[in-house]
């Protein structure tokens with residue numbers, strides 16, 4: 001369940017970004033972005049492919065120069081390359097480099113050495129990402145998910161205050177993903193600041209204090225997942241087993257905004273679920289009726305211009321996204 005964990009507005013700032021722009025040829029990848037990440041905050045950066053997330057993060061990390069605007073990281077400008085910042089930040093990228101002919105532990109001891117940390121630091125970060133058992137396995141023989149965890153351990157080995165994680169759970173199986181959530185929560189519990197990019201909306205909803213949704217290099221929304229969901233007024237979906245009531249009958253129910261069909265169910269969208277459930281109860285009984293409340297994914301899909309997966313799309317809309325019902329009806333109520 002989502003809770004509101006937004007840090008107080010007077011919390012010290014870890015990352016301050018003002019009017020940052022970056023263009024590649026004709027492509028305006030980042031288009032005047034301004035935001036603050038507060039110390040101790042778990043900040044999510046979301047957005048479709050090509051929205052400008054990586055470009056933006058790389059500018060903040062000091063790996064790329066902005067065309068204009070200002071960035072401050074822990075009180076310093078990250079560009080030109082600021083070596084004083086390096087021990088204070090940890091960076092995991094989608095294309096992490098490894099010493100593949102070393103074992104997992106040797107790799108981490110090497111990385112720890114670059115930061116003048118000892119082997120104990122390497123062992124601690126191996127344990128943190130649950131790779132202790134694989135410590136003597138060559139990096140080239142680790143599975144994709146294990147390498148991903150090693151990349152995260154490499155970003156944490158020097159105990160940074162500010163951690164950038166770029167889709168850290170992309171290659172993880174569901175259990176490993178949940179395990180990593182625990183690791184990340186523990187890091188936040190220690191007061192570290194985390195800037196996090198993900199395409200997993202459930203993950204952002206579960207972990208992040210605030211999220212920024214980027215579209216076309218701009219911020220389309222920035223708030224806590226809870227406030228984004230409630231302020232968007234996203235509707236509840238009621239899934240009624242097919243054959244109970246007809247499409248027209250459902251659309252005519254008082255309080256139903258839209259009706260669609262999907263996966264053997266009628267999908268009724270409503271902002272007054274209690275009222276519609278009562279009406280359904282009287283008509284067909286509630287056996288097998290499933291209630292789906294709005295999620296961050298609904299808000300995201302609305303903002304990024306896709307039809308909501310698993311729910312009705314507006315009648316006469318564009319081509320339906322995967323998982324969108326084949327038939328929908330706007331309510332006449």
Ligand SMILES: Nc1ncnc2c1ncn2[C@@H]1O[C@H](COP(=O)(O)OP(=O)(O)OP(=O)(O)O)[C@@H](O)[C@H]1O
Nearest residue numbers: 024027028029047048049050051052053054055056
């Ligand atoms: N080095 C580059 N040269 C030219 N264009 C680039 C370069 N890097 C990114 N782009 C373009 O800039 C835009 C933003 O890309 P970016 O990688 O920042 O997006 P993203 O949100 O991280 O995407 P994804 O979710 O796919 O990783 C895209 O249109 C991309 O093609």
